[in-house]
Amino acid sequence: MLEPVVSTQPAVEVVNVSRRFGLCAALTDLHLKIGAGEFLSILGPSGCGKTTLLRIIAGLDLPDAGSIHLFGRDVTRVPAHQRPVNTVFQSYALFPHLTVRDNIAFGLRMKKVAAEESKRRVAAVMETTQIAELADRKPSGLSGGQSQRVALARALVNEPKVLLLDEPLGALDLKLRRQLQGELHSLQRRLGITFVFVTHDQEEALALSDRIAVMNEGRIEQLGGAQELYEHPRNRFVARFLGACNLLPGIVRGIDGASLIISTSLCEIKALPAQGVRAFTIGNACTLAVRPEKMILRDAADGPRSGELEARILGAIYNGAATTFELDINGTQIHVTSMSGVASENRKPGRRLFVLPPGPENSIVLED
Amino acid sequence: MSASDRTRVQRGEVITRRAELRRVVGTVAPGAGWLLVFFAIPLLLIVTVSFLSRGQYGTVEGPFTFENYRRLAGFGWLGFDPLYPIILLRSVTLGLVTTALAVLGGLPLAFFMARVGRRWKRIVIALVLIPFWTNLLVRTYAWQILLAPDGWLAAATTAAGLTTAGEALYPGALAVYACLVCDYLPFLVLPLYASVEKINWTLAEAARDLGANRWNVFRHAILPQIQPGLIAGSLLVFLPATGQFVIPDLLGGAKTTLLGNLVQQQFGPNLDWPFGSAIAVVSLVIVLVTLGLLARQHGSEEELA
Numbered sequence: 001m002l003e004p005v006v007s008t009q010p011a012v013e014v015v016n017v018s019r020r021f022g023l024c025a026a027l028t029d030l031h032l033k034i035g036a037g038e039f040l041s042i043l044g045p046s047g048c049g050k051t052t053l054l055r056i057i058a059g060l061d062l063p064d065a066g067s068i069h070l071f072g073r074d075v076t077r078v079p080a081h082q083r084p085v086n087t088v089f090q091s092y093a094l095f096p097h098l099t100v101r102d103n104i105a106f107g108l109r110m111k112k113v114a115a116e117e118s119k120r121r122v123a124a125v126m127e128t129t130q131i132a133e134l135a136d137r138k139p140s141g142l143s144g145g146q147s148q149r150v151a152l153a154r155a156l157v158n159e160p161k162v163l164l165l166d167e168p169l170g171a172l173d174l175k176l177r178r179q180l181q182g183e184l185h186s187l188q189r190r191l192g193i194t195f196v197f198v199t200h201d202q203e204e205a206l207a208l209s210d211r212i213a214v215m216n217e218g219r220i221e222q223l224g225g226a227q228e229l230y231e232h233p234r235n236r237f238v239a240r241f242l243g244a245c246n247l248l249p250g251i252v253r254g255i256d257g258a259s260l261i262i263s264t265s266l267c268e269i270k271a272l273p274a275q276g277v278r279a280f281t282i283g284n285a286c287t288l289a290v291r292p293e294k295m296i297l298r299d300a301a302d303g304p305r306s307g308e309l310e311a312r313i314l315g316a317i318y319n320g321a322a323t324t325f326e327l328d329i330n331g332t333q334i335h336v337t338s339m340s341g342v343a344s345e346n347r348k349p350g351r352r353l354f355v356l357p358p359g360p361e362n363s364i365v366l367e368d
Numbered sequence: 369m370s371a372s373d374r375t376r377v378q379r380g381e382v383i384t385r386r387a388e389l390r391r392v393v394g395t396v397a398p399g400a401g402w403l404l405v406f407f408a409i410p411l412l413l414i415v416t417v418s419f420l421s422r423g424q425y426g427t428v429e430g431p432f433t434f435e436n437y438r439r440l441a442g443f444g445w446l447g448f449d450p451l452y453p454i455i456l457l458r459s460v461t462l463g464l465v466t467t468a469l470a471v472l473g474g475l476p477l478a479f480f481m482a483r484v485g486r487r488w489k490r491i492v493i494a495l496v497l498i499p500f501w502t503n504l505l506v507r508t509y510a511w512q513i514l515l516a517p518d519g520w521l522a523a524a525t526t527a528a529g530l531t532t533a534g535e536a537l538y539p540g541a542l543a544v545y546a547c548l549v550c551d552y553l554p555f556l557v558l559p560l561y562a563s564v565e566k567i568n569w570t571l572a573e574a575a576r577d578l579g580a581n582r583w584n585v586f587r588h589a590i591l592p593q594i595q596p597g598l599i600a601g602s603l604l605v606f607l608p609a610t611g612q613f614v615i616p617d618l619l620g621g622a623k624t625t626l627l628g629n630l631v632q633q634q635f636g637p638n639l640d641w642p643f644g645s646a647i648a649v650v651s652l653v654i655v656l657v658t659l660g661l662l663a664r665q666h667g668s669e670e671e672l673a
Contacts, residue, residue, distance in 0.1 A: 081579045106575070106578050
């Protein structure tokens, strides 16, 4: 395994970048620093500007304002073919008239790399991406997964300092996607190349990345590690986009050290405020974010224990590993996920269950 | 129940074998019949005549002979004379140069047509098609007027010091090619435009991303995509331009003989139908061989793809 690249300089620095298409702002005053050797995912719904950001880093689009730096060098005006980055396109964009081998060798041919070396590097990268046996095929004879590997190999053979991936697994079926995710992950670790990975699949982002930038409407809503984003979302958008989340309107009733006492339509809940939001004072309206799996469910055989709330089942979705219940508690609807604890005959709508509200470490107070 | 009465479903329609056969015959027969009577049989006659001899008064007589082809290849009564091969070569050159010029002019035009907005597109296509609405001879005589000694073009070139006053801009090669390219450009531009419209520009971005400069992006990412349209369009220019003789006569001064003139002479003044037929057969073979080669190259690419 390679030593991680130690560098104080970020691999990619996006400074104050804005980009408009007509009246529509794709990116608004965006800042982003990506460390060398990092696997960074840009996560967001379609149309949030994530692909625009990637294209600007690649040099396939020009920002209206701001600049792009690669390893400290301003490349804003450097054309795409002179930047030390390569892109894996969403549609793969393989050259249909060239064989797999010639597709992969294309970048080296453009840079006039000697034939011997080119041959060696192409063979090596085909070995790495496990496509050696496809060398003489044309792209039209490849499956989706194979095309994806070829696109990856075609970019990697150039030994880019930064690899940009635009929803590279978006067109593949779930099982293949999971497999390739694993391969991408270990490949990135092994090669030590900076990966910038655009996706709208939150599970993919959580599984692969060192850090995730959650984007919405041309801005980065939050940047952080997977666990940080999941457990400490900074606002309603992040809480809801990353995993499922109950968002309950509430009012600050009291302050107890670092935590706040929030009254909601369920009950009073003690919770910690999200990081980086303004200080709350008593009487403020707020939103309480609670993950469905952070509450404990129990069958209603023996009546409520202390602190438990009585709930009525509205519906249940069984997905194998867990069951997610849609519950009604005093007229408030929430989702609670349970790994076990509820017998299958008690999952029917109308049955009663008991819910233990979350503790302060499992609920977060967000700005309204 | 016989096999031919068996029904099957084709494109959502239930149909019997017999009904399907009837339908195929019904659609193919009129066109096939037309081609047989007015194309296949006459062609067969031409091929046959090309192996016969000219009688004393221009009649077509036996015996069977290769003499016409020998003559065309340059072996006459007076030993080897490359006159006919030169005419052949001259015509092919005319066709090639016209095609090359049309490609040079047509490529940017096709890209322009593909890029302009929907409303302008219709206007531009109409402009490209306008020459078709006028008779070829009328257009060619129009060029004579345009290039006449008292025309504004001649005045302009005189002012620029390229010609002397009172001198016409025709006859000459320039006038011939100007007219040929104008006449045949639409044949090239339309199929080319259809290809350009369908270009997948992500491939150009991918090439750029992989380090290709402008020329290499065009060469490796764009050109392969428009190749079918370019080949089809080039053939549509090359074939008629090679057989063209009216325009070279009217604007080139009728000083040189081309394939077209040669054939016309044999069937007209010379009354030598067998020799005329041999010329027609040879030029047809040249065209078919060229098409075959192109198709094979294209086909082998498709096959791999």
